[in-house]
Amino acid sequence: MTVSPFDHPILSGLLGDAELAGFFSTEAELDAMLRFEATLAEAEGAEGIIPADAAKAIAAVLPRAALHHAALREATQRDGVIVPELVRQLRIAAGQEHGVHVHAGATSQDVIDTGLALRLVGILSILDARLAGLIATLDALGARDGGIETMGHTRMQAAIPVPAARKILSWRDPLIRHRERLAAVRADLEIAHFGGAAGTLEKLGDKGEAVGRRLAAALGLAYVPRPRHSERDGIAALASWLSLVTGSLGKMGQDVALLAQSEVAEVRLAGGGGSSAMPHKVNPVGAEVLVTLARFNATLLSGMHQALVHENERSGTAWTLEWMLLPQMVLAAGAALRTATTLVDGLTFVPKE
Template sequence: MATYVIDSALFRDQFGTEPMRAIFSDEATVQRWLDVEAALARVQGNMGVIPAAAAEEIQRKCKVENLDLAQLKAEMDRTAHPIVPLLRAMKKVCSGEAGEYIHWGATTQDIMDTGTILQVRDGLDQIETAYRELYDNVCTLARKYRDQVMVGRSHGQHALPITFGFKAAGWAEELRRNFTRLRQMRERVLVGQFSGAVGTLAALGNDGIEVQNRLFDELGLACPNITWHTSRDNIAELISVLAIACGTAGKIAHEIFSLQKTETAELEEPFMPGKVGSSTMPHKRNPPVCEGVIAVNRLVRATVPLAIEGIVADHERDKVVLQAEREYIGRIFNMVHVALKKMAFVTAGLSVRVENMEKNLYIQKGLLMSEAVMMAMSDRFGRQEAHEVIYQICMDVFEKGGSLKEALMQNDTVSANLTEAEIDRMLEPYAYTGQAGVFVDRVLAVPLAG
C-alpha cells in the first residue's frame, strides 16, 4: 500500500516514471551501498590493506538478493542506524572471517553519500535522454513552422506578429542552455565520498589517500579535494539545476495550455479517442498533460529552498540535512523526469492550428500593426509625436469600434502623409515579423552540448 503519489498504483505515472522509481528503489539503494562496499574491498584487497581472500568473498556476496530487506528494516528501526545492520547482515552472509573486513576505514556517510551519487548519475543519464528527446521535438517544430505567422503577446495581450517557429526556437534555446547546465554540473556533483569518521581518513593512516583515489577510479567518480560530509552545496546545485530544467518544461506546458484556451485555440496537446475532459460536460477537450506538468513543476520548484537550506550544516556531520535529502532527491528526479517525458510526448504530437493562428492576427482589426504605422509616421514627425497621434487613433478604435485602417484614413494628419496603399502594406502582419526566421536559423545552427 502506497501513501505517496510517486509510489501510488493509481497516480504514480503522473508524478514519476518506472525507470526513475527503479533507480531510487529500496533494492537499488541497498545495492548501491553494496557496490561501494564491494569496490572498497576490491581496492583494499589489491593494495594488501585487507586480505585478498576476504576482499574476493566480500565482492561475491555484495548482492542485494543475499539480504532480507524486511529483516534489514527491522534492524534499522532497532538500532536507529542504516549501515550497521547492513554490515552485520553481510558478516553473516560472508564465509569465514571475511565479513570482518567489510567497511574498512569507512564511515556510514561515505557509503550512503557515494551510493546516492551513483544513483544520481543513473538518474541524470535518464533525464538527459528525455531532455534530448524534448529538445529534438521542439527544434522540429521551430524548423517546420519557421515562417508560420502568429500573434506575439506581451502582458497577455496582442503585441506584434511573430512566427510559431520563432516561439518554438525560444523554447529550444532555453532547453539548450539547461542541457549545458546539466552537463557542466556533473563535474561538481558526480564526486565520491570516502574520508572516514570526521573526514581525515585517520583510520587508514598513510594508505588513506591511495585507497580514496583508487576507489573513485573504480566507481567512475571524481575524487574530492576534501570531504564534503557537511558541504552540501553540490546537492543544492543539483536540485537547483534540475528545478531550472523542469521549469522550462513547465513554461512550455503553460504556453501550450494558454494557447489551447477556447478563445485562442492555436495549439492543442495530443488528443486520443477515449480521452475525457469532464464527467458532466461531454464536449470538453482539456489539456491534462500540460496541467500535470505545470503542477509537478511547482512541486519541484518548492523544494529548492530546502536544498539550499542544507548548505548550512553542523560541523563535521549533520544527520538532519541528510534525512531531508533522503526524502527529496529521489522525489525530484522522478518529478523532473516525468515532466520531461510528458512534454516530449506533447511536443511530438502537438496539434498546431494554423488556421486559428492566422484568424487571430486580424481579430483586433489592424491594431496589432500599430507599431508599423507609428514607425512610418516617425519619418515625417519624429517618433514621440507619431506615437501620440497613433495612440489616440488606436484608443478611439478600442472604445468606439471599427478598424484601424478606417480610423487612419479618417485622420487628417495620417491621410495627408500616407496613401491607402501604404496603409494597407503597413497593416499586413505577414510583412512585419522582422528577423524571426533568422533567429530561428541561428538557434537551430547551434548543436546540443555533449
C-alpha cells in the same frame, strides 16, 4: 493508496516515472551499497590494508548476500541510518574469518553518499537523453510550423503578431542551456565519497589516498582528496538544476494551455483530457501537468537549500531531509520531460483563416 503521487497506483499514470523510480527502489539502493563495500574491500586488499584473501572473499560474497530487510528497517529506526545493520549482516555473510574486514576504515556516509552517486550516473544520463530528445522534437515542430503567424502577448494582453518560431524558440533555447549546465552539475555529483568517521581516513594511515583513488576508479567515479560529507553544494546544485528544468517546461506548458483556449485556438492538441460533464472539451492535461510539476519542484527547492546547513562534520537532520526531497524532485523532472515530449509531439499550430 500511497502517500506519494509518484508511486500511487492511479495517480502515477499522470505523474509517475517508472524508469527513474527504479533508481530509488530498495533493490537499487542496496545494490549500490553492496557494490561500494565489495569494491572497497578489493581496493584495500590491493593496498595491503586487509589481507588479499579476505578482499577476494568479500568481493565474491557481498554482491549476492541475502539481506534481511525487516532487520534493516528496525535498526534504521534506532540508528537513523541503514549502514550499521547492513555491515553487521555483511560481516556474517562474509564469514567469521573475513567478516571483520568488511567496511574497514569507512563510515555510514561513505556508503550512502557513494551509493547515491552511482545511481545518479544513470539518472542524469536518462534526463540528459530526454532533454536532447525534447529539443529535437521542438526543432521538428519549428521546421514544420515555425512560419505560422500567431499573436504575441505581453502582460496577458495582445501585443503584435509574431511567428510561431518565436514561441517555440523560447521553449527550446533554455533546454539547450540546461544541457550545458548539466555537465558542471554532474562533475560535482559523480564522485566517490570516502573519508571514514570524520573525513580523515585515520584508520588507513598513509594509504588513505591510494585506497580512495582505487575505489573511485573501480566504481567509475571521480576521486576527490577530501570527502564532502558536510559540503552539500553539489546536491543543492542538482536540486536547483532540476527546478530550472521543470520551471522551463512549466513556462512551455502555461503557454500551450493559453494557446489552446477555445477563444484563442492557435494550437491544436492531438491528445487532450475529456470531461465527465462536458463532452465537447479537450482539456490540456499535459500542459497543466507541466505547470504543476514546475511549481512542485520550486517548492521543494527551498527544502533542499535548507539541507545545505550541515552542522560540523555530519548532520543527521539535514541529511535525512535530502532523502525525503531529492527523489521526488528527480521524478518530477523526469515526468515533466516525458510529458513535454508527448505534448510537443502532438501539438500543431493552426494557421489563421
